[in-house]
Amino acid sequence: MTNRVEQILGRLANTYPNASTDLKYRTPFELLVAVILSAQSTDAQVNKITAKLFERYNTPEAMAALTPDELAEHIKGCGLFRNKSKFLVATSRLLVENYHGEIPQNRDELEKLPGVGRKTANVVLGVAFGHQTFPVDTHVQRLAHRLGLASGKTPEQVEKELCGKIPPELWQPCHHWLIQHGRKVCDARKPRCCQCPLVDLCPTAPKKEEISCTSF
Template identity: 55%
Template sequence: MKKADVQQFYQRLRDNNPAPTTELDYATPFQLLIAVILSAQATDVGVNKATARLFPAAPTPAAMLALGEAGVAEYIKTIGLYKTKARNVVATCRILIEQHGGEVPAEREALEALPGVGRKTANVVLNTAFGQPTIAVDTHIFRLGNRTGLAPGKTVLEVENKLLRVTPREFLKDAHHWLILHGRYVCKARKPDCAHCCVFDVCGFRGKSA
């Protein structure tokens, strides 16, 4: 995609949604971290239903740790892989308390050292909770980067690095949210909704159709 087209691409996404954010419900960086851990191979809607009960009962790392694996599992059993996730959540809370004073660290290395936290989860927390210009490449953004020609790559990391290079600085903070929402609701996997796409004319998708 040409530089001028990239500028238009992001400008239109911003015009359509000036203040994008995650669709996960949370009130603190800790709750965001837990919600993102739970969202692996699960929908945001499903996670929100579970955390609507979990977070009032355990809003802090100490309260979550006090629930224990069985207690956390009871709240999140409607989510896939809930037993493994409950184990990771409790282990993460223990580390937060013992190594970070009960606070969520704002450094990638520290985040990725937490159980259940990989690069994608760390990027979401760094961007959404701390405003850092990171882009978490999930299946939607990976598809979008390749399909549109914005940041083609064979691996998630390759797409992420290309997005960080080509995205103008003014759009970096919110790029993650614009791209994931566009991929989720417009540039969908099986049938992209090209007729309602605000970047139709600058998109490089060869199969696009109005």
């Protein structure tokens, strides 16, 4: 790590010492469902939906018994719910048929499941199973660009750059730090640079005398 990267990580760790996923889950399957639902939706909204959904349908077997239309009625509070209901029913059936109802701990196998892309696979592998992965969502990609940690145009390119600069044991923590910082301080439209502990390390921040909570 360069000294600047080390300072950024140190300050993020001090600012968000308990950072973790905001999605509520008890099993790897519940996490997988929650992450699929979180696309085009907030974690808070997903948690409202899964609080009721998981009372009845919290296993691949239970969800596989539903039709997409039946499941859609339970998740219609989140964006793209009709597509997600199709993905979740198809994925649940594949898990029952091919994996004895267990979530595979292999990226290639996970990405074969409907509705599961690289980011979702990385979240499940890292959060549920403790693998060293670096999921890149919109918050992570935005902050990586603003902080000069990556310049890639795609999440995969950004992931590769971040993994090349940050030790593997910090990939998962850093993922959570960046998400928390993106939600609480480094907003997409109006970053609050006056509240940012990284402002002196940020190459895209305004000059000190121009910094205000309406900067950018």
